[in-house]
Amino acid sequence: MTGLLRLENLTKSFTWDAPPVVDDVSLEAAPGEFITLLGPSGCGKTTTLRIVAGFETATSGRVLLDGVPLDDVPAQRRSMAMVFQNYALFPHLSVFDNVAYGLRLRDRTRAELTEAVRIALTSMNLVGLEGRHPHELSGGQQQRVALARAMVVQPHVLLFDEPLSNLDAKLRGAMRAEIRRVQNLLGITSLYVTHDQDEAMAMSDRIVVLDRGRVEQIGTPAEIYLRPASVFVADFIGRANFLEVPASMTGGQAIVTVLGRRQIVAAHPLLTGDSTALLMIRPESVRVTPTAVEGNGSVLGVTFHGASVDYQVETAGGTLTCTVAGPHPGELLAEGTNVNVSFAADRAYALPRR
Ligand SMILES: Nc1ncnc2c1ncn2[C@@H]1O[C@H](COP(=O)(O)OP(=O)(O)OP(=O)(O)O)[C@@H](O)[C@H]1O
Helix, strand or coil, X not given: CCCCEEEEEEEECCCCCCCCCEEEEEEEECCCCEEEEECCCCCCHHHHHHHHHCCCCCCEEEEEECCEECCCCCHHHCCEEEECCCCCXXXXXXXXXXXXXXXXXXXXXXXXXXXXXXXXXXHCCCCCCCCCCHHHCCHHHHHHHHHHHHHCCCCCEEEEECCCCCCCHHHHHHHHHHHHHHHHHHCCEEEEEECCHHHHHHHCCEEEEEECCEEEEEECHHHHHHCCCCHHHHHHCCCCEEEEEEEEEECCEEEEEECCEEXXXXXXXXXXXXXXXXXXXXXXXXXXXXXXXXXXXXXEEEEECCCEEEEEEEECCEEEEEEEECCCHHHCCCCCCEEEEEXXXXXXXXXXXX
């Protein structure tokens, strides 16, 4: 199986007097794996992707494909194809010719070319649109053409630079599934850049969270969401409540006193001894129960989203956001309601303070 992609200590500086924009990034993608580079604007995602593609040279470090260093291999000979945010289709070429373009460069016979383009167009549901030009297509169709054009050359690695950010929310959801379906089908190792955490969670086998050029965490979506390596990751991925609590460690877990109860929770490996920890509790893990007498909290704000409702609840330890799924309008709690908030101990995670 081909497509084992390795990034070894990649570093990139554009100017000598500023910190590197890519700073010692290492990772390995297994053949067929879908890996997403995720992080805030300017954290170095696109630069990393462009170095892998061969559009940019690293200041130090290297990229290997199936064990072969690519330092001296130009972009067009790397067995990689890139899908761009703005589709980058040739406006004067038809859908067929856009998709065929890469194959023409590769010297295929006419029959081979027609068959390969037909397969690519069929798998991207573009049959019937062969003769159209890009301006006669919707954004979603244009992106499917771009995808067909990338995969028709049978690359060993697919690179995606925010390919869905020009599409509306509903289409983005559909295209996520489509990209994953085709990528799975072909088993092509993929490196995908986005700043959209939902997209990263929904699509990836593993996510690489970057901050200021450095890798903060590499893990499956569940690992990153439930066991973030830092407060930065916890805060960047999804929504999180953080309560500052005294914590004492026992057998790798933390004993914390929170919301008037003593609980034993999972803890970050860097937490040791007795210290103050930041307890992360995701909003959907907080239970809210109205109480006739005074509870441990009171509802400060209510935001109805249809499928869920968010309550801002004031407690002695701080304000918590609590998300309750599927609320019946008659069950909505009013501002000022006395409530008890609680959470199951296995839903919380103690992190060291920043
Ligand atoms: N050719 C260049 N010359 C100088 N600086 C650059 C160049 N390309 C990128 N940078 C800088 O490098 C940093 C990282 O840019 P990069 O595009 O990799 O970030 P990103 O994480 O992809 O951000 P975004 O999500 O906004 O696209 C930014 O501060 C950017 O201004």
